[in-house]
Amino acid sequence: MRIMIAEDSVLLREGLTRLLEDLGMTVTAALGDAETLLRAVAAEPPDVCVVDVRLPPTFTDEGVRAALVLRRQWPGVGVLVLSQYVEERYAVDLITGQASRGVGYLLKDRVSDVADLHEALARVAAGGTVLDPEVVAQLLVRSRRRDPLDRLTRRETEVLRLMAEGRSNAAVAAALVVTERAVEKHVTSIFAKFDLPVAEDDHRRVLAVLRFLDAADGGAGRPPAAPHSARRWHRHA
Structure with missing residues (x-):
């Protein structure tokens, strides 16, 4: 390299x-x-x-x-x-x-x-x-004033937070005690509610966490749960 x-x-x-x-x-x-x-x-x-x-x-x-x-x-x-x-x-x-x-x-x-x-x-x-997980955490906090998470169901929000920790669909399914197929449906719904165009799913997983930041004006509010993966970085192949 x-x-x-x-x-x-x-x-x-x-x-x-x-x-x-x-x-x-x-x-x-x-x-x-x-x-x-x-x-x-x-x-x-x-x-x-x-x-x-x-x-x-x-x-x-x-x-x-x-x-x-x-x-x-x-x-x-x-x-x-x-x-x-x-x-x-x-x-x-x-x-x-x-x-x-x-x-x-x-x-x-x-x-x-x-x-x-x-x-x-x-x-x-x-x-x-x-x-870096600190980047993900701070960007989520920054965007709370205009929060597209309000469009998601409670389960979709849980899935998104686990995605922000860098977990795969299989790991999300294990954490929520649901099938991987159910997680796939939730992820697809998140993409649709965030108006993300069809592209590589790994790329859209990142944008699902960050897309709404384009319209954020720097407001702060109650942050989401801190990522458990703060010891490592957030990654997508």
């Missing part, structure tokens, strides 16, 4: 390079700013770009803006965004865009587990989606 890294911290950049190379990956470039990253990708697209949210010169949103450019211009290149904190607006822009397959958003302290990082990169490279 060919990786490019955009990280302004020299220590973290070199540390990630060594870590990924120890995992058998090829780091084709390790860069300190977004503009250099985009030029490097244009010259030789990698399989995945690992991008810090905040890069020079202003250290605000250069990294995530570069990630959005990558998703538009090189949709075959996976993008794994790393952030010190949950940047809600940036996460929404990245995940709910049209080219939102092959994308991940993880907090930096989540990548300390080498096996998890390797699996996240593999999923993103394969076109999957990887979300």
Whole structure:
């Protein structure tokens, strides 16, 4: 797997390079700013770009803006965004865009587990989606003022919350003590009530949690149950 890294911290950049190379990956470039990253990708697209949210010169949103450019211009290149904190607006822009397959958003302290990082990169490279559970939890809280969950039945809400924990249909069925076929019907109903177009179901599972954030205005209210999967990230193949 060919990786490019955009990280302004020299220590973290070199540390990630060594870590990924120890995992058998090829780091084709390790860069300190977004503009250099985009030029490097244009010259030789990698399989995945690992991008810090905040890069020079202003250290605000250069990294995530570069990630959005990558998703538009090189949709075959996976993008794994790393952030010190949950940047809600940036996460929404990245995940709910049209080219939102092959994308991940993880907090930096989540990548300390080498096996998890390797699996996240593999999923993103394969076109999957990887979300930090803290990102999912905060985005759900942010959206409560205009809550499409009100359209769901109690059982559909339970299914959605378990989906937000990254559980498969089989795991949801086991948790709710129902058949997997019943869960499939609930998931299909959730997709319909959220007006999600027909697409890969794994992609729609992510949007089922995040779709309504497009219209959210940042209001806060009573949050849903915290995901039990906070120890790991939210993932879809």
